[in-house]
Amino acid sequence: xxYDYSSLVQTIKRWADQASSAGWINADIARQLSDVDARTxxxxxxxxxxxxxxxxxxxxxxxxKSSLLNRLAGKAIARAGVERPTSREVTLYxxxxxxxxxxxxxxxxxxxxxxxxxDESRKHVVWIDMPDFDSTEQSxxxxxxEWLPHIDVLIYVVSPERYRDEKAWRLLLAEGGxxxxxxxLNQWDRGQTEQYEDFKRQLHKAGFAEPIIxxxxxxxxxxxxxxxxxxxxxxxxxxxxxxxxxEQRSAxxxxxxxxxxxxxxxxxxxxxxxFQPVPALWQExxxxxxxxxQQGFAWPIQQLAQHYADHSxxxxxxxxxxxxxxxGAKFNLWxxxxxxxxxxxxxxxxxxADQLGIPVSPLKRQLSALREKAPKIIQAQTELAARxxxxxxxxxxxRGFLKFMRLCEIILPLAAICWVGxxxxxxxxxxxMTNVDYLGVDFAIHSSxxxxxxxxxxFFILKKxxxxxxxxxxxxxxxxxxxxxxxIDGEVLQVIENIGSQHAEQIKQLAGIVELCGVADxxxxxxxxxxxxxxxxxxx
Numbered sequence: 001x002x003y004d005y006s007s008l009v010q011t012i013k014r015w016a017d018q019a020s021s022a023g024w025i026n027a028d029i030a031r032q033l034s035d036v037d038a039r040t041x042x043x044x045x046x047x048x049x050x051x052x053x054x055x056x057x058x059x060x061x062x063x064x065k066s067s068l069l070n071r072l073a074g075k076a077i078a079r080a081g082v083e084r085p086t087s088r089e090v091t092l093y094x095x096x097x098x099x100x101x102x103x104x105x106x107x108x109x110x111x112x113x114x115x116x117x118x119d120e121s122r123k124h125v126v127w128i129d130m131p132d133f134d135s136t137e138q139s140x141x142x143x144x145x146e147w148l149p150h151i152d153v154l155i156y157v158v159s160p161e162r163y164r165d166e167k168a169w170r171l172l173l174a175e176g177g178x179x180x181x182x183x184x185l186n187q188w189d190r191g192q193t194e195q196y197e198d199f200k201r202q203l204h205k206a207g208f209a210e211p212i213i214x215x216x217x218x219x220x221x222x223x224x225x226x227x228x229x230x231x232x233x234x235x236x237x238x239x240x241x242x243x244x245x246x247e248q249r250s251a252x253x254x255x256x257x258x259x260x261x262x263x264x265x266x267x268x269x270x271x272x273x274x275f276q277p278v279p280a281l282w283q284e285x286x287x288x289x290x291x292x293x294q295q296g297f298a299w300p301i302q303q304l305a306q307h308y309a310d311h312s313x314x315x316x317x318x319x320x321x322x323x324x325x326x327x328g329a330k331f332n333l334w335x336x337x338x339x340x341x342x343x344x345x346x347x348x349x350x351x352x353a354d355q356l357g358i359p360v361s362p363l364k365r366q367l368s369a370l371r372e373k374a375p376k377i378i379q380a381q382t383e384l385a386a387r388x389x390x391x392x393x394x395x396x397x398x399r400g401f402l403k404f405m406r407l408c409e410i411i412l413p414l415a416a417i418c419w420v421g422x423x424x425x426x427x428x429x430x431x432x433m434t435n436v437d438y439l440g441v442d443f444a445i446h447s448s449x450x451x452x453x454x455x456x457x458x459f460f461i462l463k464k465x466x467x468x469x470x471x472x473x474x475x476x477x478x479x480x481x482x483x484x485x486x487x488i489d490g491e492v493l494q495v496i497e498n499i500g501s502q503h504a505e506q507i508k509q510l511a512g513i514v515e516l517c518g519v520a521d522x523x524x525x526x527x528x529x530x531x532x533x534x535x536x537x538x539x540x
Contacts, residue, residue, distance in 0.1 A: 053237055059156060065132075092113070097123065178253055191215070266507070293342075378481070385480030389479070399467075423443065
């Protein structure tokens, strides 16, 4: 179970790192998910089989924790006295065969005292005396918090004077379900039954239905108390079966806590359905912005069309001069006003998307590139359309008619010349065969006029119906602007589609991790007998 929990923690960390880098969660949430505590009692040992039960005395200043450990050992192994704070170090008391050689690096190793014994009856228990967590010494609190994840059973020691300590209750409520708890009302020779009952009521409010409380006396010649019952209870828990139960229960509680945190993060991500209105939001926003842009571009386009018409020869035939004709024009479509309109549209769109309850940082990141790309799209599309319009001025019908006139400009004069030549030849031939006069002056005038008319008519029609380059450039620029606006719209919709896919994938991944947190491993988790002392040591 510990391995499963550790693997789950690593999976969460990897997801949090990539989600944070992509902008789906902020750095604080990623840090909160990545700082999950993966420490367990099992991490204190380097072993392949069973391990001993880790039991710790915990309590406030002057309640007699160290005296209890010394009484257990039969000698002074933990420092005890009247000085406050009394305990500044962690004391480990265990059988010599237990190898605790791989203490975690984050533990303050310089403040750990280790004492060994040879008592085989206590072989499967490691006893720990914790520092006074309510001390003014901050290092004491730090040591307690660092050691708590490595504890199976906490023996919470109080005295009749200090059983209502506020700091102790805060720690008890914070750690409650992660450990098994036994309670010792020490210095009972100075206590009263009312204090015991009040302490029991306080524990009941904290979640213990039937807390196990031992009354002990730490005097040189202690009266008959319940210390031996305390030791016997700990001994009954020091089995591989109980240790496995505690491990798996603690891991499942941690997984439940992870599940709650991940569910909170999932709410911040929103649902896949919440992303569906985003494309419609953009199209509505862009429709308004596109109308404003087209209206604002009307005058610059007219000026730019005139400029293109004046430099059409350079634009189409002289590459060296074409650069000035396109980029050197004093009328630039994309200016600060246009950029401000685009920025306003994108910003308002992001705000509207944010109101849907979805993260917008990934959307902002990908749309920021479009802010720089939009001017290039406008420039490229309008220039291309203007070149095409100048290369093919007029519409298709107009161009077809002019093409026909250019053909007539050649064919009609040639036909007229052929007809006149034919008449000259026939007239000459006929005049030799008969007494008919030759063609004469009238024929010469009329034939000349016919040839002139057949040539001049198409010529003047071509000249008068020649398309306006300015109008062609204007038409091309408007077409290019429309194409550019549609391309920008398409670019944003593509970004939205990509973000939508990524959003759905993030939700799917997070849901999978949440599902893993809910797996209780029922086949591997031993049930806790309701009649066993262990069931009374756990918070409901």
